[in-house]
Amino acid sequence: MKKILVIGSLNMDFVLEVDHIPVVGETVLSKSLQFVPGGKGANQAFCAGKLGGKVSMLGAVGKDQHGDALLRGLSGAGVNISPIRQLSGKNTGVALIGVNAQGNNSIIISQGANLEVTPRAIDENIALLTESDIVVFQLEIPLETVLYGAKKAKELGKTVILDPAPAVENLPKELFSCLDIIKPNEIELGTLLGDPNAKESLSDSCRRLKELGVKNVIVTLGEEGAFLLEESGGETRFPAVSFGPAVDTTAAGDSFTAALALGLSQGMNLKESVSLSIRVGGMVVTRKGAQTSIPSREEVFGPSL
Numbered sequence: 001m002k003k004i005l006v007i008g009s010l011n012m013d014f015v016l017e018v019d020h021i022p023v024v025g026e027t028v029l030s031k032s033l034q035f036v037p038g039g040k041g042a043n044q045a046f047c048a049g050k051l052g053g054k055v056s057m058l059g060a061v062g063k064d065q066h067g068d069a070l071l072r073g074l075s076g077a078g079v080n081i082s083p084i085r086q087l088s089g090k091n092t093g094v095a096l097i098g099v100n101a102q103g104n105n106s107i108i109i110s111q112g113a114n115l116e117v118t119p120r121a122i123d124e125n126i127a128l129l130t131e132s133d134i135v136v137f138q139l140e141i142p143l144e145t146v147l148y149g150a151k152k153a154k155e156l157g158k159t160v161i162l163d164p165a166p167a168v169e170n171l172p173k174e175l176f177s178c179l180d181i182i183k184p185n186e187i188e189l190g191t192l193l194g195d196p197n198a199k200e201s202l203s204d205s206c207r208r209l210k211e212l213g214v215k216n217v218i219v220t221l222g223e224e225g226a227f228l229l230e231e232s233g234g235e236t237r238f239p240a241v242s243f244g245p246a247v248d249t250t251a252a253g254d255s256f257t258a259a260l261a262l263g264l265s266q267g268m269n270l271k272e273s274v275s276l277s278i279r280v281g282g283m284v285v286t287r288k289g290a291q292t293s294i295p296s297r298e299e300v301f302g303p304s305l
């Protein structure tokens with residue numbers, strides 16, 4: 001089995017259930033507050049580890065109770081946490097997540113220790129990067145670190161995956177050319193291209209990302225499944241798979257990316273890996289929270305012999 005390295009964020013999610021997400025200037029009351037381990041990077045590492053992957057995570061948390069809880073959770077999912085620094089004087093990242101009655105969310109993040117994941121951390125872990133096969137990034141740590149790490153990973157011949165969330169406009173062109181796979185959702189696709197209508201012409205939009213240097217593009221489409229544009233130019237549409245009513249979409253995208261990396265690490269081809277991702281993402285939305293919503297290996301693959 002190939003080795004996965006996730007380089008990215010860890011947050012403690014403060015989850016607030018609300019009837020509706022507040023608009024500007026509005027105050028709403030929440031019925032509950034829960035602390036749930038999250039962060040896009042940590043969710044990906046946790047999911048890939050829980051599903052049986054060989055996973056390491058590079059990141060940073062504060063020396064506080066939230067950092068302790070995140071590290072405990074990842075370790076329990078079988079993730080190698082030794083590259084995660086626990087820093088005195090820094091807070092663990094925090095995400096304030098409002099979840100409405102339809103299960104949709106709105107997230108505000110205080111990055112805290114995630115901002116300390118600098119290019120130097122990549123250099124300090126170059127041996128780990130060298131022995132990894134698949135390297136996964138998101139955009140909740142400094143962009144210069146993502147760019148530096150992706151370049152190093154590319155130079156070392158690794159499979160580089162970027163989950164471009166939270167999406168920003170005008171990502172450096174040199175980042176795109178390091179990527180084997182980019183996996184935006186339809187809103188992120190529009191942001192990356194500076195074109196709010198990008199999802200209306202999916203094929204053309206994905207081809208524009210390819211022209212920037214990405215090899216393969218996967219766009220997740222919520223209830224409409226996913227769209228894949230491969231390096232060969234082949235296009236595939238994947239229908240969504242439902243496991244019940246959606247109660248919370250938090251970490252659906254993260255688990256999709258994690259399952260993609262896991263599938264590739266286990267020798268599946270890209271289409272097979274996307275199908276696996278759709279199943280895992282479909283399960284995650286039927287449960288509440290980030291890492292609390294990740295299914296077990298048995299649920300995804302059936303009972304092991």
Ligand code: RIB
Pocket residue numbers: 009011012013037038039040043094095107109140250251252253254290
């Ligand atoms: O993608 C969901 C994640 O986004 C949450 O767990 C939160 O921490 C934010 O990073």
